[in-house]
Amino acid sequence: MSYLIGSQTLTIRCLGARRRVAVSPLSEAIAGYKLGRSLRLFFGGLRSNSRRAEPCFQMGTWPWFGGAESHADEGRSGSAGWSGGRLISSGGGSQEPTGAGLPFYHEPILLEEIMAYLQVADGRRYLDVTLGGGGHSEGILQRGGHVIGLDQDPGAIAHATARLRGFSTKFCALRGNFRDFPEMLQEIGVDRFDGIVADLGISSRQLDDPAKGFSFMHDGPLDLRMNPDADKSAADLVNTLPFEELLRILIEFGEEPQARRIARAIVEQRTKRPVETTKHLADVVSSVCFRKGHRHPATLTFQALRIAVNDELGALVDFLDAAPRWLKPGGRLAILSFHSLEDRLVKRAFQRLSTPEIDKVEWPAPRPNPEYCLKVLTRKPVEPSEEEVKRNPRSRSARLRVAEKLPEKGANA
Numbered sequence: 001m002s003y004l005i006g007s008q009t010l011t012i013r014c015l016g017a018r019r020r021v022a023v024s025p026l027s028e029a030i031a032g033y034k035l036g037r038s039l040r041l042f043f044g045g046l047r048s049n050s051r052r053a054e055p056c057f058q059m060g061t062w063p064w065f066g067g068a069e070s071h072a073d074e075g076r077s078g079s080a081g082w083s084g085g086r087l088i089s090s091g092g093g094s095q096e097p098t099g100a101g102l103p104f105y106h107e108p109i110l111l112e113e114i115m116a117y118l119q120v121a122d123g124r125r126y127l128d129v130t131l132g133g134g135g136h137s138e139g140i141l142q143r144g145g146h147v148i149g150l151d152q153d154p155g156a157i158a159h160a161t162a163r164l165r166g167f168s169t170k171f172c173a174l175r176g177n178f179r180d181f182p183e184m185l186q187e188i189g190v191d192r193f194d195g196i197v198a199d200l201g202i203s204s205r206q207l208d209d210p211a212k213g214f215s216f217m218h219d220g221p222l223d224l225r226m227n228p229d230a231d232k233s234a235a236d237l238v239n240t241l242p243f244e245e246l247l248r249i250l251i252e253f254g255e256e257p258q259a260r261r262i263a264r265a266i267v268e269q270r271t272k273r274p275v276e277t278t279k280h281l282a283d284v285v286s287s288v289c290f291r292k293g294h295r296h297p298a299t300l301t302f303q304a305l306r307i308a309v310n311d312e313l314g315a316l317v318d319f320l321d322a323a324p325r326w327l328k329p330g331g332r333l334a335i336l337s338f339h340s341l342e343d344r345l346v347k348r349a350f351q352r353l354s355t356p357e358i359d360k361v362e363w364p365a366p367r368p369n370p371e372y373c374l375k376v377l378t379r380k381p382v383e384p385s386e387e388e389v390k391r392n393p394r395s396r397s398a399r400l401r402v403a404e405k406l407p408e409k410g411a412n413a
């Protein structure tokens with residue numbers, strides 16, 4: 001494999017195929033670069049909204065999980081080069097305090113509970129597939145764990161790597177969609193983890209940034225993409241999808257009781273003028289829907305579009321399929337979800353993977369479940385305490401489910 005880096009595009013030759021992916025501007029891409037100490041080369045890539053597309057790689061400092069698994073000198077000498085066909089970069093790093101001087105990004109939710117469930121300890125290895133502002137990753141690193149953090153938003157990668165720069169020998173960031181994490185990790189030769197954490201949805205920073213269009217509380221472009229390089233924005237969907245498709249999105253992803261009325265209003269509005277801003281869409285919805293309680297009438301419409309634009313449920317299904325295989329026996333998977341659609345998928349996957357036998361009426365006896373590999377540790381989802389909700393109202397809908405990987409058959413565990 002070879003990487004040819006141009007100013008804005010990256011050409012990857014892989015198994016004879018030649019692929020071109022977009023690369024974030026270098027100024028944004030090379031964040032936290034410390035010459036002579038640590039090389040962090042960030043390859044942003046294009047990932048379309050479609051179910052399967054180019055995985056995109058963001059490569060950082062990984063002295064501790066290179067192919068050879070040697071922890072030799074924890075990279076303190078600082079080196080970078082090609083090894084085994086992979087770009088390996090490593091840098092010296094200290095354990096200096098982190099995050100000082102950075103603007104607020106996101107408050108990690110159920111932090112202590114997640115740390116306890118993950119049994120974070122010195123030298124254990126974790127995968128944080130929703131790096132965001134790096135809050136959960138920082139919790140792991142401060143307790144002596146090592147982390148690979150993933151995010152599809154280059155802004156999150158830049159913030160978290162700056163915040164966690166003091167842990168550069170124990171932390172590495174990759175940019176991409178977590179549905180592609182197995183390919184990304186195979187590419188860099190990483191082994192299994194002691195724990196995997198997913199904190200689904202968007203961060204406070206994304207929500208509060210008018211340019212991302214996640215909130216109708218601020219006027220901005222109707223975008224809603226976590227990955228700014230993804231093919232289609234919410235405005236593209238709203239202005240081009242047929243009525244039936246808009247209706248399906250509002251029903252399936254928003255569970256919006258007034259879906260038909262809203263879809264009709266959108267289609268009517270766009271014949272006069274394209275709907276291109278968050279305020280415009282919120283006004284269209286408000287013109288045909290009543291406010292129920294404290295909730296803005298456009299809340300479910302925005303939720304539905306966000307899920308559709310980012311294919312959030314499809315990505316979660318792919319992630320849930322792959323994650324157990326990437327845990328060591330005894331390793332733990334912690335998933336924090338924020339609405340019933342996500343939580344239902346997590347609950348069902350955990351049920352399916354923790355059932356030892358399957359029974360069907362047409363079978364004479366139950367049969368072993370070939371997928372059986374987890375033990376669920378949270379019979380009911382863990383919710384934030386009243387005190388946490390008071391301190392951080394955005395935590396109120398959080399639900400944490402945790403499962404543990406069972407010993408593998410035939411292992412002398």
Ligand SMILES: C[S@@+](CC[C@H](N)C(=O)[O-])C[C@H]1O[C@@H](n2cnc3c(N)ncnc32)[C@H](O)[C@@H]1O
Nearest residue numbers: 108130132133134135136151152177178199202
């Ligand atoms: C709630 S925030 C995580 C906050 C983080 N735990 C912290 O403490 O700062 C969710 C993050 O996951 C990212 N994200 C959501 N879905 C993703 C996906 N399918 N692939 C990669 N990143 C994703 C978002 O861009 C966002 O930065």
